[in-house]
Amino acid sequence: MSEEKLKEQIIERFGTNLYQKVKDFPKNKINILYYKTSPLKIRSIILDNEREFHLIIDEKKGEIFHDCPSFLIYPEINKKICVHLLKILSIINENLALNVLKNIEKYNLTHEDYGSRKKSKNYLLLANSCISENNLIEGLSFLNKAIINQKKCRNIINRYLLISINNNLFLEFFNFLEYGLENDLGEFFIPHEEVIKNGFQKFLNSVSRYSFYDILQILHSIDEIFEFGYLFLIEENFTKIKKMNSSPNFKEKYFSFYIIKKNINNIRNYYLDFNEQKFIDDLNTFKEDLIRYFLSQIENFCLIDTLKFMKNHFKIFQVPKNRFQGEYSKYKRELKELERKLYLKKFAFLKVLIEQHALNKTNANFRKKRNTYVISHDPANIEKPVYHYILSRIGFLGIKELTIKSSEIGYNYYIFKELFSDNLTAYSDIMYYKNQFWGEEDKYTINTLDGYALLSKINSYNYQLDQQFSDINDIIIIEWDLVNKPIQGSIVQAYGNQIIIPDINNPLFFDIKPFDLCYCKKKPVKIEANIIKSVNVISKCSFEDAIKSIQKGMECIEGFYPLSLVRKVIQKEISLFKAFKLVIRNPNRKFIPNYDKFVLAFKKFLIEFIEEEKEYIFNELKNDLEEKTDQLLIILDLKRELEGLNIDFSEIIKKIPKEDLDLKSFKITFIKEVHAFIENLLKERKIGATNIFKLSKMRNTPFSKYFKEILKIRKEEFENSKILHENSNYDLSLVKNTYYGQKIMELLGIERKEIINDKIYDKFVNLASTLNLKPRVVEKNHG
Numbered sequence: 001m002s003e004e005k006l007k008e009q010i011i012e013r014f015g016t017n018l019y020q021k022v023k024d025f026p027k028n029k030i031n032i033l034y035y036k037t038s039p040l041k042i043r044s045i046i047l048d049n050e051r052e053f054h055l056i057i058d059e060k061k062g063e064i065f066h067d068c069p070s071f072l073i074y075p076e077i078n079k080k081i082c083v084h085l086l087k088i089l090s091i092i093n094e095n096l097a098l099n100v101l102k103n104i105e106k107y108n109l110t111h112e113d114y115g116s117r118k119k120s121k122n123y124l125l126l127a128n129s130c131i132s133e134n135n136l137i138e139g140l141s142f143l144n145k146a147i148i149n150q151k152k153c154r155n156i157i158n159r160y161l162l163i164s165i166n167n168n169l170f171l172e173f174f175n176f177l178e179y180g181l182e183n184d185l186g187e188f189f190i191p192h193e194e195v196i197k198n199g200f201q202k203f204l205n206s207v208s209r210y211s212f213y214d215i216l217q218i219l220h221s222i223d224e225i226f227e228f229g230y231l232f233l234i235e236e237n238f239t240k241i242k243k244m245n246s247s248p249n250f251k252e253k254y255f256s257f258y259i260i261k262k263n264i265n266n267i268r269n270y271y272l273d274f275n276e277q278k279f280i281d282d283l284n285t286f287k288e289d290l291i292r293y294f295l296s297q298i299e300n301f302c303l304i305d306t307l308k309f310m311k312n313h314f315k316i317f318q319v320p321k322n323r324f325q326g327e328y329s330k331y332k333r334e335l336k337e338l339e340r341k342l343y344l345k346k347f348a349f350l351k352v353l354i355e356q357h358a359l360n361k362t363n364a365n366f367r368k369k370r371n372t373y374v375i376s377h378d379p380a381n382i383e384k385p386v387y388h389y390i391l392s393r394i395g396f397l398g399i400k401e402l403t404i405k406s407s408e409i410g411y412n413y414y415i416f417k418e419l420f421s422d423n424l425t426a427y428s429d430i431m432y433y434k435n436q437f438w439g440e441e442d443k444y445t446i447n448t449l450d451g452y453a454l455l456s457k458i459n460s461y462n463y464q465l466d467q468q469f470s471d472i473n474d475i476i477i478i479e480w481d482l483v484n485k486p487i488q489g490s491i492v493q494a495y496g497n498q499i500i501i502p503d504i505n506n507p508l509f510f511d512i513k514p515f516d517l518c519y520c521k522k523k524p525v526k527i528e529a530n531i532i533k534s535v536n537v538i539s540k541c542s543f544e545d546a547i548k549s550i551q552k553g554m555e556c557i558e559g560f561y562p563l564s565l566v567r568k569v570i571q572k573e574i575s576l577f578k579a580f581k582l583v584i585r586n587p588n589r590k591f592i593p594n595y596d597k598f599v600l601a602f603k604k605f606l607i608e609f610i611e612e613e614k615e616y617i618f619n620e621l622k623n624d625l626e627e628k629t630d631q632l633l634i635i636l637d638l639k640r641e642l643e644g645l646n647i648d649f650s651e652i653i654k655k656i657p658k659e660d661l662d663l664k665s666f667k668i669t670f671i672k673e674v675h676a677f678i679e680n681l682l683k684e685r686k687i688g689a690t691n692i693f694k695l696s697k698m699r700n701t702p703f704s705k706y707f708k709e710i711l712k713i714r715k716e717e718f719e720n721s722k723i724l725h726e727n728s729n730y731d732l733s734l735v736k737n738t739y740y741g742q743k744i745m746e747l748l749g750i751e752r753k754e755i756i757n758d759k760i761y762d763k764f765v766n767l768a769s770t771l772n773l774k775p776r777v778v779e780k781n782h783g
Contacts, residue, residue, distance in 0.1 A: 005094065005098060006089065006090060006094050006097055006098060006101075007019065009098060009101050010022065010086055010101075013078065013101070014078065014081060014086070017400065018081075018083065018086065019086075021083045022083050022086045022087050022090060023090075024388075025048075025083050025084075025087045026495065026558070027087070027091065027558070027564060028495065028557055028558055028564075029046055029047045029048060029495060030044060030046055030084075030087055030088060030091065031044060031045045031046070031047075031126070032044045032088070032091070033045065033122055033125040033126060033129070034125060035092070037093065037096060039059040039060040040057060040058075040059035040096055040099075040100070041056075041057065041058050041059065041060065042055070042056065042057040042088060042092070043056050043121070043122055043125060044056070044088055044122075045122055045123075045126065046068075046084045046087075046088075047495065047499075048068075048084065052531075053066065053067055053068045053084055054066070054067050054113070054118060054119050054122050055068075055084055055085060055088060056118055056122075057088070057100065059100075061108075062106060062107055062108055063107060063108045063109075063110060064085065064107045064108070064109050064110070065110045065111070065113065065118055066082070066084065066085060066109070066110075066111060067111055067113065067119075068082055068084055068111075070082035071109060071110070071111040072111045077104060077105060077109065080109050081104070089101065115149050116148035116149045117149065119148055120146045120147075120148045120149060120152075121146075123142045123143070123145040123146035123148075124142070124143070124146045124156075126142040127139045127140075127142035127143045127146060130142060131163070133473065134523075135522065135523045135524075136163060136167055136169060136523075137169065137172065137523060137524050137525075137526065137527060138523070138524055138527065138533070139163070140160055140163060140164060140169065140172050140176070141527045141530055143156055143159060143160045143163075144160065144176060144179065144530065145530060147180075147185070150184070150185060150188065153185065153188055154188060154191065157180070157185070157188055157189065157192060158192055158195070160176055161173070161176070161192055161195045161196065161199060162195065164176065164199070165195070165198065165199040165202060168202075168206060168209075170199070170202075170203040170206065170210070170218060171210070171214050171217060171218060171526070173199055173203070174203075174217075174218045174221035174222060174225065175217075175221055177189070177196065177221065177225050177230075178220075178221040178224045178225055181224065181225060181228040182224065186228055196230075196233075197232075197233065197236060200233045200237060201236075201237060201240075203218075204237055204240050204241065204244075207244070207249075207251055207252050207255050208247075208249045208251055208252055210251065212250075212251055212254075212306070213303060213305070213306050213309075215251050215254065215255055216305075216306060216309035216310070216313075217309075219255065219258055219259075219309075219313075220309065222259070223262065226263065231263065231266055234259065234263055234266070234267070234270075235270050238267065238270065238271060241255075241256050241259055241260065242256065242260065243256075244256035245257060245260075245279070245282055246282075250289065250293065253286060253289075254290075257282075257283055257286055257317070258313055258316060258317070260279060261283060261316050261317060262316050264276070283317065287317060287318075287319055290310075290314070290317060290319060291319065291323050291324060294307065294310055294324055294328075295324070295327055297310075298327055298328070298331045303504070304331075304332065304335050307328060307331070311324070311328060339486065340437070340438065340444065342486035342490075342491060343411065343412075343414075343486055344414065344444060344446060344447070344450065345450045345451075345453075345454065345486075345491060346393070346415075346482060346483070346486055346491060347412075347414050347415040347418075347446045347451075348446050348447055348448055348449070348450035348451030348452075348454070349450075349451040349454040349455075349482060349514065350390050350393065350394070350415050350418075350451070350482075351415065351418055351446050351448050351451055352448055352451035352452060352455070353386050353389070353390060353451075353591055354390070354418055354419065355448070356386075356591070357384055357386045357387075357590070357591060359378075359381050359384065359386070359387055359390075359419070360378045360380055360381055361418070361419065361420065361421055362376075362377075362378040362381070362419075362420060362421060363376075363420065363421050363422055364376055364377075364419075364420040364422050365422075366422060366427060369403070371405060371406060371429075372403050372404060372405050372406065373403070373404055373405075373406060373409065373427075373430075374402050374403055375402060375404065375420075376402075377391075377400075377401070377402070385587045385588045385590070385591065386588075386590065386591035388401065389588070389591060390415075390419070393482050393484060394408065394412040394415055394416070394484075395408030395409075395411075395412060395484065396408075406427070406429040406430050406432075406433060407433045409424070409427075409430045409433070409434075410430050410431070410432065410433025410434040410435075410436070410437060410438075411433060411434075411437055411485070413430075413434040413437075413438060414438075414444060414445075414446055415446070418446065454482075454491065454513050454514060455513070455593050456513045456514065456515045456516050456593045456594065472549070472552055472553055472554050473522070473553075473554075473555075474521065474522055474523070475519050475520065475521065475522055475538065475549075475554055476519075476520055476521075476522040476535075476554065476555045476556065476557065477517060477518070477519060477520070477541060477546050477549060477550070477554060477555070477556040477557070477563070478494045478500065478517070478518055478520045478535070478537075478556075478557045479494065479515065479516070479517050479556075479557060479558060479559035479560070479561055479563070480492035480493070480494050480502070480512050480513070480514060480515070480516045480517075480518060480559070481493065481494055481495075481514050481515070481559050481560075482514040483501075487501070490502065490504070490509070491512075491513075491514070492512045492513065492514060492516070494557050494559065495557070499531055499532045499533065500524075500532075500533045500534075500535055500557065501532060501533070501534055501535075502520075502534070502535065502536075502537050503525045503534045503535060503536050503537070504534070505525075506536050506537050508537040508539070508540075509537070512537065512540075515559065515560065515561075515592060515593050515594075516540060517540065517541040517542070517543070517546050517561070518537050518538070518539065518540050518541055519537075519538040519539050519540075519541050519549075520535045520536060520537050520538060521535055521536040521538065522535075522555070523535075542601075543561070543594075543597060543598045543601035543602075544601045544604070546561075546563060547563070547566050547601055547602065547605045550563060550566045550567055551566060551570060551605070560588050560592045561592065561595070561598050562582065562583060562586065565579040565582060565583065565602070566602075566605060569605075569606070569609060570609070572616070576606050576609055576610065579602075579606070580602070580603065580606055583598075583599055583602050584599060610634060614663050615662065615663050618632075618662075618663040618666070629649050629650040629653060632653070633649065638667070638670075638671075640700075640701070641671075641701055641702065642674070642701070643694075643697040643698065643701060644693060644694040644695065644696070644697030644698030644699075644701065644703070645674070645678075645692065645693065645694075645698070645703065646691075646692040646693075646694070647674070647677065647692055649674075652670065652673045652674060652677055653670070655673060656669050656670060656673060671702070674703075675703075678703060678706055682706065682709050682710065682713060685713055685716075685717070687717050687721070687737045687738055688717070688737045688738055688739060688742070689713075690710050690713055690714050690717075690739050691739055691742070693706075693710055695707060695710065695711075714738070714739040714740055715740070715772075715773060717738045717739070717740075718735065718738045718739070718740040718741055718768075718773050718775075719773060719774055719775070719776055720776065721734045721735040721737070721738050721741065721776065722734050722735070722776055722777075722778045723735055723775050723776060723777045723778065724778055724779075724780040725777050725778065725779055725780060726779070726780040726781070728757055728758045729755050729756070729757060730755070730756050730757075730758075730761045730764075730777070731754060731755055731780070732745065732750075732753070732754050732755075732756060732764075733754040735775070736751070736754065740768070740771060740773055744764055744767045744768060745764075747767060748760065748763055748764060748767070
């Protein structure tokens with residue numbers, strides 16, 4: 001069945017707009033967790049606009065469950081069908097996909113997950129997959145998400161606690177306890193109190209191994225946990241905590257002083273022999289270390305979150321505000337200015353694209369719709385892929401990217417002024433967000449030079465990663481992209497099943513640019529808010545290295561370079577010829593840096609694949625060789641051998657019986673048939689028949705042996721063709737059909753004339769004589 005059939009069905013039933021959205025929706029946002037073909041059952045999770053949607057197709061039950069707005073809002077089946085469902089159908093076997101569409105009315109399209117069983121099972125499948133690959137941080141994140149139905153969460157809680165404790169993942173351990181208690185899981189933690197106690201004790205032995213920022217996060221979680229009555233953790237470990245007061249390690253000291261000071265009222269009641277005065281004296285001495293550390297963090301350009309935690313803790317430690325507030329406020333202002341500069345750098349990059357692709361500045365005709373605006377786009381801009389790239393990077397969403405929040409316009413104020421001619425000051429809500437972030441004065445400008453600095457430059461990286469890492473499954477290739485909302489120091493992020501950002505502690509953090517390919521650690525360093533994954537970047541990666549790594553089985557988060565086609569070609573899911581066509585016809589290629597170099601690297605891969613899989617490709621083409629003659633010639637390595645022959649090779653192929661031939665014998669037979677064709681053509685000596693030969697290109701081919709005969713025929717046909725002469729005119733209608741006659745007339749620029757005068761004829765004769773040709777002139781009245 002034709003691969004175009006599904007496309008035709010989608011367009012016919014749901015329209016070209018939805019089909020285009022399906023085509024443009026990134027495949028790497030689809031995570032298929034389970035796939036069985038008979039009866040069809042698919043479990044999947046989809047990331048869209050920073051939200052996770054679940055989609056389950058169950059042919060046996062006749063149900064399609066999906067929790068996206070389309071399934072919830074619309075009663076009509078045709079309106080319920082969304083980009084997510086159609087994208088999944090475009091990924092699976094086409095016959096199965098067409099069958100689902102054909103019988104869509106027979107399916108029960110649901111959006112409610114009674115008891116949350118469906119979503120919970122999806123998350124458990126993901127968790128199991130990650131944990132089996134020793135990707136524990138991500139596995140724990142999905143285990144946490146699987147706790148949807150509280151009554152069935154006991155085993156999940158126990159599993160989460162044991163995995164985090166046994167693998168020293170105490171940031172995740174305490175975050176989980178905090179999250180669970182805040183979400184009414186307290187009664188379900190009671191059977192696990194011994195496990196929790198063991199975890200707390202084990203953590204106390206490893207405080208020094210954690211980063212200071214992680215300790216601050218853990219303390220925040222512990223504060224929340226203690227609010228729910230878990231002070232017994234201090235009671236049973238007080239001696240150990242108190243002993244850390246005198247530790248030479250700053251992190252242990254900080255942890256100990258904070259826990260005791262924050263909970264000192266309860267400690268007084270537990271420990272009557274607690275020497276509170278000595279503790280206060282030691283704490284007063286430690287305060288000086290605290291202030292010095294706080295100020296040194298500002299000098300070291302630390303995360304503002306570190307200072308925010310410490311600032312809140314200073315209230316507990318009773319550190320005077322005048323000792324730190326001035327420097328803290330100044331640093332906050334500097335970071336705010338840095339964030340604005342990052343936005344301006346992003347705008348500069350987008351402005352370069354605007355100028356390079358000559359986008360029109362037009363009126364957007366803002367129309368208010370609740371807290372969003374619906375705008376009009378210039379039709380000429382809409383036709384350019386780069387325009388859609390820019391829209392998606394400044395907050396546009398919805399069908400045809402017509403909708404945007406007023407806050408997004410405010411944050412992206414300066415690039416909006418480059419794209420649209422509307423007077424934004426007329427919209428109070430937009431200006432509110434603009435003034436909040438940029439200030440009331442218009443003192444900022446976009447410097448396009450900063451944009452050019454973000455354009456990726458090609459490099460020939462070769463780090464021999466296979467020698468550095470024992471398991472290729474530990475690494476992933478990520479194509480980074482321009483971030484929507486720059487965080488401190490970051491202008492790149494990528495989208496997979498979750499948002500991915502480079503770890504700030506990595507030395508390459510500030511060096512990554514949009515469209516850069518990088519080798520990264522597959523296992524995240526941490527996961528924030530259950531959706532943002534921080535990963536370690538190992539090194540940058542060339543196109544050639546990326547393709548070789550994918551050939552070996554390395555995974556890839558694809559952006560605009562279609563690297564997924566490498567795996568599809570290897571796994572024989574798509575013909576290499578179609579893959580190459582998709583690569584060279586990529587509508588986005590005009591604005592993707594170094595795309596031509598990617599094409600060369602992909603072409604090199606295909607040539608090597610052809611060399612390795614010739615017989616397979618030949619068998620695939622065997623039943624349709626006449627239609628795919630050019631592809632066949634590539635497989636047979638005959639492009640050079642057949643250079644200079646302007647022959648319809650498909651007619652020759654028709655004569656060859658293909659059923660029992662292998663590639664080698666087919667090539668031999670084909671070459672014999674080409675020789676027979678040429679020999680027959682030369683034997684017939686039809687006027688102008690040798691025009692199909694370009695001798696300069698045939699010089700190093702097996703067909704150069706016909707040169708002498710070809711030249712002889714060309715000379716004969718020219719000299720035997722009559723040129724009729726009458727008065728001062730010469731009729732070239734016969735000689736123009738010969739090879740030399742045609743070439744001489746082209747050189748003289750008279751190929752469209754048949755009758756020429758004496759003057760032009762003299763030039764014609766001169767050119768003929770340089771080729772040692774003698775024109776045959778016959779008087780017209782003598783016949």
